[in-house]
Amino acid sequence: MIRSIVRNGLLAAVCTVVLFSSSSSEALDSSPAAAKVVVTPLASVTTTASGQPIVLPQKNVQVLVSSFEIPPGATLPVHKHPSARYAYVLEGQLQVTNVDTGKGTSYKAGDFIVEMIGEWHQGANVGAEPVKLLVIDQVEEGTSNTVLKE
Structure with a gap:
């Protein structure tokens, strides 16, 4: 229910x-x-940051909502997402780099991010203030949407 x-x-x-x-x-x-x-x-898109079509889980969709705070100078581990992830930048400046292509994109407060799916990437706070994000994942129920590269 x-x-x-x-x-x-x-x-x-x-x-x-x-x-x-x-x-x-x-x-x-x-x-x-x-x-x-x-x-x-704020956004109307049909593709991810790397140009992939947005595809949602086919069954038992679960919506996960998180807030992230990334301190100045911090770099996230290399990771990928098996399902759709959206982020709204509340504060700060975030650089996201596709580790396979080397292509990077900068995001600032007010930007909406549709993260790449299934591609290794890394985020870094390149500004002097914390990056604050509102993150929304759509996953198959009970699964995680972050896979770390070993």
């Missing part, structure tokens, strides 16, 4: 974002003028 409610809630949230993704900013008109809700789309 709870799983169904979570899935339906997630589906409703995604539909709401899609409804308002056609313009840069819209106000919902059901409130008085001084109390309007403003929806500002």
Whole structure:
């Protein structure tokens, strides 16, 4: 029952974002003028950071939401994700590098990241302040979405 409610809630949230993704900013008109809700789309993508199509788990999807705080100068271990991972940069500057191609991308506060799937990569805080991320994983229930390179 709870799983169904979570899935339906997630589906409703995604539909709401899609409804308002056609313009840069819209106000919902059901409130008085001084109390309007403003929806500002942050991303609308169909591919990962490395250009792969986004594919979701086919059964028993579990949504995991985490916050990350990466101190200045810290580098994450080389890793990959078997399923979709999304991150919103709240603070700081993050450099993500695909270790196979050497291609790196910098992200700053306000950026939305659709991480690469199944490709070895590494993140590093390249700024003077902590990197704070809101991370959302969609995995097959009971599985992890991070595989460390040995």
